[in-house]
Amino acid sequence: MDKQAVGARSSRILGRLWERRVPEQPEAGGEEAEMAGEALAVVDQVEEESEEAGPSTSQGGLRRKMDSGGPPTEESPRKRSRGTSSSVYERLFLMGEGSDVQIRALGEVWNLHKVYLCQSGYFASMFSGAWREATMNTIDLQMPDENIDREALHEALSSLYQSSVLIPPRRVVSILATASMLQLDELIQECGEVMKDTVSVHTVCSYYHSAESYGLPNIKTVCFQWLLDNLMTYHNEELLLRQLSPDIMKELIASSELLVMDVEMDVYSMLKKWMYLQLQPAWNGSRRALLPHANLWLARSKRESGGTPFLETQEGGVFVPVFQHLRLAYIICDLPSARIIDQDALIPPAWLTPVYKDQWLALVRAEQSKGVGPTDVHVPNCPRNSMRCGHHLPREMRCSWRWAGFNFGWDLVVCYANQRIIFKRSAKNKSHGLGVSLLWQRKVAFRLCVVSLDTTGRATFRKGTEYQVLSLGRDEELEIMNLENQDVAFPIYVACNFLYVPREGRTPE
CATH class of the missing domain: 2.60.210 (Apoptosis, Tumor Necrosis Factor Receptor Associated Protein 2; Chain A)
Known part of the structure; x- marks a missing residue:
């Protein structure tokens, strides 16, 4: 990148700084202009030295790919172009030449430049107006989010200086949390793209919660659709079931988009396995042994409670909102399934009695009513x-x-x-x-x-x-x-x- 491009970029930054100036405080604008001029002088010097030294190498990106069902590798972190030379990154960010502000957080110190930091909405607000930090040379940052760590903060700050940003899938949640705090919209968008490309059994739940926390509804939708498609089809169901909270499971079971294999009774069986793993997280066995172990555990609970339905016990109360979304009408129509429901003593009789009544009346109407049915059906x-x-x-x-x-x-x-x-x-x-x-x-x-x-x-x-x-x-x-x-x-x-x-x-x- 040439010097002219750097100058154009820096002019845009200065323009934003002047737009943020508070009219009642003209002296603040003067300080900002002076600070920006000093920083741009350093940029010019770095670029001139870079041109004399010849082309510099920038950080290389590796391809990101997914194993077949395995955790995402770091072979292809996302690279984001910005248009700044590697010399600017190395001299100004890594070495801190011409620094006019020191950022301290998480046991680390960064010697940086306000003109670059003001690309962040967080710092732009801090350095403009009547904030105390506007005139300070050293700023201590408090991290309100446990997902933010030192490495993520380093990467987020570096994104303001370097020509590319590497976002490994294993680090994307931490970088997203940091970018959200610093109000780095472009970096947030790139994190979303990485998440969209690397949804898997190992990442889907953390991505879902992060998308919900940091305002990425499209990524939340992608993750939820992945769960709808894979909840009952993924070959390693134990790995997936262990990760799902009752809140997510409730939404999945309520959805008619759920990819059910084979019938509603299989949804009930899957929920028994999920509930068992939630209550017995240390269980370790084969996939085939999971349902028998869950059934044995339920039978023991039934004996110990004197026949009280498990969902009416204190321990089972947390699972009630999930099981309430089972479509029991399509389970009790099958005799073997109805017997299992009765034997498990998991579902309270008060849930089943009205379902049996409604299904019986519907069956009688089907066999004894005249006509072939309405021509219009209310699809919703x-x-x-x-x-x-x-x-x-x-x-x-x-x-x-x-x-x-x-x-x-x-x-x-x-x-x-x-x-x-x-x-x-x-x-x-x-x-x-x-x-x-x-x-x-x-x-x-x-x-x-x-x-x-x-x-x-x-x-x-x-x-x-x-x-x-x-x-x-x-x-x-x-x-x-x-x-x-x-x-x-x-x-x-x-x-x-x-x-x-x-x-x-x-x-x-």
Whole structure:
């Protein structure tokens, strides 16, 4: 970078300083102008020496990449260009030549320049107006945030001087916290880009909380979507479940975007494992042993409490808001699942009794009402009440499946063949009991989504439908999604939301 570019950049800094000058205190503006002139003289001297010495080397950046599911490496920290030579960074920041202010914090001392520090909103406010620090040569900074450490503060301050900033993923939260305190908007934005690119099982929870704390709603959304996609699909579920707080888990379980594998009962089983790990953080065992150990622990708790449902005990109270978002109506429709719920004595009977009543009445209406159902469905009600279910396809192949628990006259078969997903109503097999109705037509509101995830859990493909009403007669089929000419990588996850549409008409007397 040449001297002319440095001069232009410094002029912009001076312009900002003059704009911040308080009108009632003209002497403050004079001091700032004098201070800026001295600093620019040092910059000119450094640049002239740099030109005589020839081109200088700047800090090199390594590529940032992710392992397959492993922690983010430091091979590619984010590099941010600013347009300042390495000589300015080395002579002014590292060596402190021409310093007019000393910053002390976290046991470290930096000899710096107000004209550069004023690029920070924090220091710009401090050095202008009637603040005591405006006339001080030594400033002691207090760190209000435990995420800020000496290394992060050094990197944040250096960003005001050097031509590039390296942001390793393992350091991004600390640098973000420091940039937020110092009001370094550009550095905050770069931290967000690093976080967006490196979301994984090792970083997602810390990124989520940091994005919430430091005002990065887009990063919070990215992290939450990653959790929705991976909560029930990630191969190392124990690692993920240990990190999730009750507050995050409550939001995930409440969402109809949750990628459920296979049916709602599997959400209940996952929550048992999560709750066990929250209560027994020292547990160490295999993935297959986790649910049996959780069941044994619940059985022992049931005996010790005299049969009191665990969620009604003092220890279980913290988990109540999470389990309240289970969609119990789609669990008790399956007999084996209903028996497990009863055996665990985890859910209070007061939660289950109204659900059983509502489901029984809905079933009776489905079998005895006349008509085929309303033509319009209020879609906003679908996400909150819909049945969530999904299926995993490891490779391209012809297959079909059913989801247990979705009854009321449907024997709905889902088929995948030739890159097409087809819904088919089959009434040939009468052995499914309530799963098959002899009535000629049923209606259901549904939404379907196909997702492909890479080894770090990031979605590489996503295609979905809006909520729509499906009406099928016996043995009728309908193509729901065509994936031809789509960039789909297996394995894929097929996720559905269903909502039974009650039939119109009076119940026969």
